[in-house]
Amino acid sequence: MSYMRKPKIVHPGLKKNALGLTRRDYEGAMSTLCAGCGHDSITAGIIQACFELSVEPHRVAKVSGIGCSSKTPAYFLSASHGFNAVHGRMPAVATGANAANPDLYYIGVSGDGDSLSIGLGQFCHAMRRNLDMLYIIENNGVYGLTKGQFSASADVGTKAKKGETNEQPPIDPVLTALALGSTFVARSFSGDKEQLVPLIKAGLKHKGFALIDVLSPCVTFNDHEDSTKSYAFTRQHYHPALEADFVQPADEIMADYDAGAAIEIDLHDGSRIMLRKTAPDYDAQNRGLAFAYIKDKLRLGEYLTGLLFVDEDGRDMHAVNQTVSQPLNSLDWDAVCPGSSAMPGILSRYS
Amino acid sequence: MSKPQAAERINDFVIKLANVNGTGSASANSLLMKSIFRMGVPVVGKNFFPSNIQGLPTWYEIRLSRDGHISRSGDVDIMVAMNAETYGRDLAEVSPGGVLIYDSTWPRSQELIREDVTILGMPLAKMCNENFDGVRGRILMKNVAYVGALVALLNIELDIIKDLLSETFSSKPRLAEANMKAIQLGYDYALEHFQCPLPLRVSRMDKTAGHIMIDGNSAAALGCLYAGATVGAWYPITPSTSLMDAFRTFCDQYRTDEETGERRFCVVQAEDELAAIGMVLGANWMGARAFTPTSGPGVSLMSEFIGYGYYAEVPAVIFDVQRVGPSTGMPTRTQQCDILLAAYCSHGDTRHPVLFPADPHECFEMAVKAFDLAERLQTPVFVLSDLDIGMNDWMCPKLEWDDAYRWDRGKVLGREELEKMDHFWRYHDADGDGIPYRTLPGVHPRGAYFTRGSGHNARGAYTEDSDEYREVMDRLTRKFATAAELVPGPVTIGNGRSDAAVLSVGSCDGAVREALSILSAEGVNLSYMRVRAFPFSAEVQAFLDRHERVFVVEQNRDAQLRTLLIAETRVDPGKLVPVLHYDGLPIGSDCVVGAIREAMATGAAA
Numbered sequence: 001m002s003y004m005r006k007p008k009i010v011h012p013g014l015k016k017n018a019l020g021l022t023r024r025d026y027e028g029a030m031s032t033l034c035a036g037c038g039h040d041s042i043t044a045g046i047i048q049a050c051f052e053l054s055v056e057p058h059r060v061a062k063v064s065g066i067g068c069s070s071k072t073p074a075y076f077l078s079a080s081h082g083f084n085a086v087h088g089r090m091p092a093v094a095t096g097a098n099a100a101n102p103d104l105y106y107i108g109v110s111g112d113g114d115s116l117s118i119g120l121g122q123f124c125h126a127m128r129r130n131l132d133m134l135y136i137i138e139n140n141g142v143y144g145l146t147k148g149q150f151s152a153s154a155d156v157g158t159k160a161k162k163g164e165t166n167e168q169p170p171i172d173p174v175l176t177a178l179a180l181g182s183t184f185v186a187r188s189f190s191g192d193k194e195q196l197v198p199l200i201k202a203g204l205k206h207k208g209f210a211l212i213d214v215l216s217p218c219v220t221f222n223d224h225e226d227s228t229k230s231y232a233f234t235r236q237h238y239h240p241a242l243e244a245d246f247v248q249p250a251d252e253i254m255a256d257y258d259a260g261a262a263i264e265i266d267l268h269d270g271s272r273i274m275l276r277k278t279a280p281d282y283d284a285q286n287r288g289l290a291f292a293y294i295k296d297k298l299r300l301g302e303y304l305t306g307l308l309f310v311d312e313d314g315r316d317m318h319a320v321n322q323t324v325s326q327p328l329n330s331l332d333w334d335a336v337c338p339g340s341s342a343m344p345g346i347l348s349r350y351s
Numbered sequence: 352m353s354k355p356q357a358a359e360r361i362n363d364f365v366i367k368l369a370n371v372n373g374t375g376s377a378s379a380n381s382l383l384m385k386s387i388f389r390m391g392v393p394v395v396g397k398n399f400f401p402s403n404i405q406g407l408p409t410w411y412e413i414r415l416s417r418d419g420h421i422s423r424s425g426d427v428d429i430m431v432a433m434n435a436e437t438y439g440r441d442l443a444e445v446s447p448g449g450v451l452i453y454d455s456t457w458p459r460s461q462e463l464i465r466e467d468v469t470i471l472g473m474p475l476a477k478m479c480n481e482n483f484d485g486v487r488g489r490i491l492m493k494n495v496a497y498v499g500a501l502v503a504l505l506n507i508e509l510d511i512i513k514d515l516l517s518e519t520f521s522s523k524p525r526l527a528e529a530n531m532k533a534i535q536l537g538y539d540y541a542l543e544h545f546q547c548p549l550p551l552r553v554s555r556m557d558k559t560a561g562h563i564m565i566d567g568n569s570a571a572a573l574g575c576l577y578a579g580a581t582v583g584a585w586y587p588i589t590p591s592t593s594l595m596d597a598f599r600t601f602c603d604q605y606r607t608d609e610e611t612g613e614r615r616f617c618v619v620q621a622e623d624e625l626a627a628i629g630m631v632l633g634a635n636w637m638g639a640r641a642f643t644p645t646s647g648p649g650v651s652l653m654s655e656f657i658g659y660g661y662y663a664e665v666p667a668v669i670f671d672v673q674r675v676g677p678s679t680g681m682p683t684r685t686q687q688c689d690i691l692l693a694a695y696c697s698h699g700d701t702r703h704p705v706l707f708p709a710d711p712h713e714c715f716e717m718a719v720k721a722f723d724l725a726e727r728l729q730t731p732v733f734v735l736s737d738l739d740i741g742m743n744d745w746m747c748p749k750l751e752w753d754d755a756y757r758w759d760r761g762k763v764l765g766r767e768e769l770e771k772m773d774h775f776w777r778y779h780d781a782d783g784d785g786i787p788y789r790t791l792p793g794v795h796p797r798g799a800y801f802t803r804g805s806g807h808n809a810r811g812a813y814t815e816d817s818d819e820y821r822e823v824m825d826r827l828t829r830k831f832a833t834a835a836e837l838v839p840g841p842v843t844i845g846n847g848r849s850d851a852a853v854l855s856v857g858s859c860d861g862a863v864r865e866a867l868s869i870l871s872a873e874g875v876n877l878s879y880m881r882v883r884a885f886p887f888s889a890e891v892q893a894f895l896d897r898h899e900r901v902f903v904v905e906q907n908r909d910a911q912l913r914t915l916l917i918a919e920t921r922v923d924p925g926k927l928v929p930v931l932h933y934d935g936l937p938i939g940s941d942c943v944v945g946a947i948r949e950a951m952a953t954g955a956a957a
């Protein structure tokens with residue numbers, strides 16, 4: 001029962017962040033997902049990233065659709081407002097919310113069913129608008145909540161638990177995002193916190209749409225042999241193209257970067273992403289080359305992970321709209337109502 | 352040839368202009384209407400246009416009514432037949448003693464002659480070809496030239512036309528000049544060849560002072576501007592598109608910083624209506640006033656989210672500018688066919704406040720009201736306009752704004768209040784009116800809660816517990832009862848007999864009022880109630896109780912308002928006599944008079 005809150009016992013020895021908050025202050029209600037579900041590891045990653053970034057919890061807005069994955073915003077940041085929308089429509093809610101107040105951090109959590117089938121259109125259009133948000137797809141290749149049907153991310157040849165083989169080609173969120181102009185595209189694995197947490201931090205700080213496609217095995221319906229979204233398969237076939245470290249403005253750059261081997265990307269608030277290539281010929285700032293490289297590797301059955309593409313110079317929805325910097329939801333009455341004095345001028349064209 | 356000599360009729364006749372769409376006739380026709388309006392004569396303009404961009408028949412009807420009637424009369428006294436394809440039916444439509452004007456550049460078929468109609472031919476195409484360059488310009492100017500002829504035939508003041516043209520083309524003097532030249536061409540031709548003025552003609556009155564000519568969509572957009580709406584999301588659909596167009600135009604002027612170009616609004620053209628309503632809910636969740644204009648097909652798509660808004664209690668304002676259904680229906684024709692859709696939109700037990708404006712003036716007022724209600728009641732609110740109100744120019748009293756007005760943001764807990772509380776329960780009925788308190792994201796950690804469409808209890812937590820579920824649902828019922836006290840009440844006219852009365856809604860108003868005055872002249876005095884909102888207030892029940900028989904006049908096939916009254920009041924269904932008009936054209940008084948006369952003659956109540 002998710003409304004039975006865990007009592008928050010704060011041990012005096014618990015580590016505190018810059019706001020004086022502990023990791024527990026970033027937790028949510030107890031998860032009701034299956035034990036071992038990949039989604040819970042992503043929840044833990046979000047909690048850790050927000051704690052380490054010292055984000056004020058109430059300055060985060062959590063949005064999601066419907067699915068096991070979309071339930072998870074209840075399990076982190078209980079001091080943040082959340083909006084659990086209808087199936088596949090979280091991007092629209094995020095768009096409207098962001099239109100009204102872009103000053104919050106937006107964390108969107110979705111599933112492969114939620115984003116790639118019923119919500120594919122909204123997912124695409126949010127990227128097209130370069131909506132300033134972090135968008136996590138907790139990708140397990142199935143509809144968990146409706147008990148294991150193939151989703152649109154299921155690979156050709158992958159087998160369902162009951163033996164059926166998927167024959168339809170998948171929609172790859174990463175390639176889709178690259179093709180549609182997303183300004184931050186990453187792939188990761190729920191079991192790889194080392195990689196995931198810096199990506200979440202960088203995605204939160206990125207100005208614009210940040211997609212992280214996180215392979216997140218469904219232990220109940222899609223973790224068997226012959227599944228390409230199982231823990232075992234993932235460990236074998238998912239390889240980092242480069243490693244990304246997130247560096248806060250205050251932090252010193254760690255010493256162990258070989259000069260020349262690391263690429264530094266400055267983010268809008270002064271923080272930085274340090275990219276270390278593991279694939280020497282990979283270029284995460286060239287959309288076309290990145291697309292071709294990822295696609296080539298996919299053909300060989302290899303899934304590249306890490307921060308696969310980033311462009312900090314994209315204009316987000318508000319830049320295009322030229323919206324005032326003060327959030328629209330906080331404008332004063334006088335700033336929005338033209339008053340009776342404007343009426344004669346307005347009506348002159350109707351007389 | 353002897354024609355029946357038309358009796359002199361001043362300021363009380365109908366002009367119909369038959370054109371091909373895409374030829375620019377709309378601006379010529381509105382110039383004509385505006386000029387009559389400026390002569391102080393009440394006018395009604397109705398545009399009957401096809402769902403097409405170019406090449407299909409289109410009509411514009413202008414009724415001059417010195418008595419100020421605002422619906423269609425059903426007659427045509429002067430026809431300007433510019434479309435060869437519809438010439439036959441256009442001629443047939445002219446009332447005996449009427450006048451038809453046509454382009455005599457090409458000969459017309461000898462079969463198409465009527466002895467009882469005065470037919471005036473003028474070589475419009477030829478005249479324009481001789482005087483203007485370019486194909487497009489010549490086509491456009493033909494329309495302006497027939498307006499010039501009508502100015503002479505109807506005795507409209509030429510100076511008024513000059514003023515209107517220079518106002519319209521203030522930044523394009525060359526266009527103003529060309530238009531004036533075309534007016535003069537038509538004017539001179541008419542003076543020279545026809546007997547001017549006609550017995551049907553215009554004469555100055557002072558009945559339009561203090562009035563404007565405005566369409567309901569522009570008026571509604573103005574309401575959104577004045578109500579402080581900052582976020583608009585939409586997907587284009589006739590007949591609602593011009594509402595968002597107007598909102599943007601107003602915002603460009605009144606919400607854009609002149610120096611920096613920064614905008615105090617954000618309009619998002621969504622990928623579809625599902626997204627549009629999602630954006631509206633998202634923005635309202637954040638505490639901005641947000642709205643979406645749409646029409647029936649859009650509401651059908653939005654219905655899942657509208658149910659969400661009802662259950663999770665998120666404000667939203669939805670303008671449904673109704674068009675003819677079912678399905679794609681007739682997109683450029685009018686109906687009131689979404690009454691039930693709006694009232695009960697979405698699966699599960701859902702009910703929504705619906706406002707029914709009758710004219711552009713009410714579109715303005717109710718737009719403002721809708722935002723107040725949506726935030727006060729924390730729920731989606733519909734403004735149910737229609738194509739007739741939304742897209743036609745109506746004469747109505749000047750819109751006024753009271754600077755003392757302040758927006759009602761409803762029960763929103765701010766930072767200080769939250770600071771003092773030890774807990775916040777989102778769906779708790781603290782005041783007993785069914786309306787809980789809400790908080791906005793980003794304000795205070797104590798205000799945080801998870802907005803969800805799944806089962807939740809009074810504290811805002813997920814539940815599958817029967818009692819907890821029912822507690823919330825029953826409170827929503829109480830909230831709807833509160834809504835009945837807050838929505839605009841009905842308008843009631845007359846203290847007529849108790850055996851029969853008329854009840855109607857929205858754009859039927861003009862036709863019903865005219866019908867009542869006709870019936871009254873025949874000695875049948877009926878009271879009239881126009882409902883202005885759902886849920887129905889106590890006055891509606893009282894009116895139904897007071898009368899033995901109530902004619903329910905509405906523009907749809909299935910008597911949707913009647914169904915809603917039966918479902919939501921204690922009225923005996925046998926009392927409610929449906930009077931229905933659903934051919935897609937705006938209802939006229941003839942339909943109402945006919946139905947009531949017949950029923951009164953045969954019915955027990957006569």
Ligand SMILES: Cc1ncc(C[n+]2csc(CCOP(=O)(O)OP(=O)(O)O)c2C)c(N)n1
Nearest residue numbers: 067068069087111112113114142143144145
């Ligand atoms: C309109 C609508 N259709 C169908 C459903 C049923 N449904 C709930 S979750 C879901 C699939 C979720 O799959 P995914 O997004 O991959 O999430 P997962 O459970 O795998 O994390 C479906 C089809 C629904 N809630 N709403």
Ligand code: SF4
Nearest residue numbers: 034037068144218219
């Ligand atoms: S069904 Fe699958 S996705 Fe859903 S909670 Fe269980 S393991 Fe996770």
Ligand SMILES: [Mg+2]
Nearest residue numbers: 111112140142
């Ligand atoms: Mg899934």
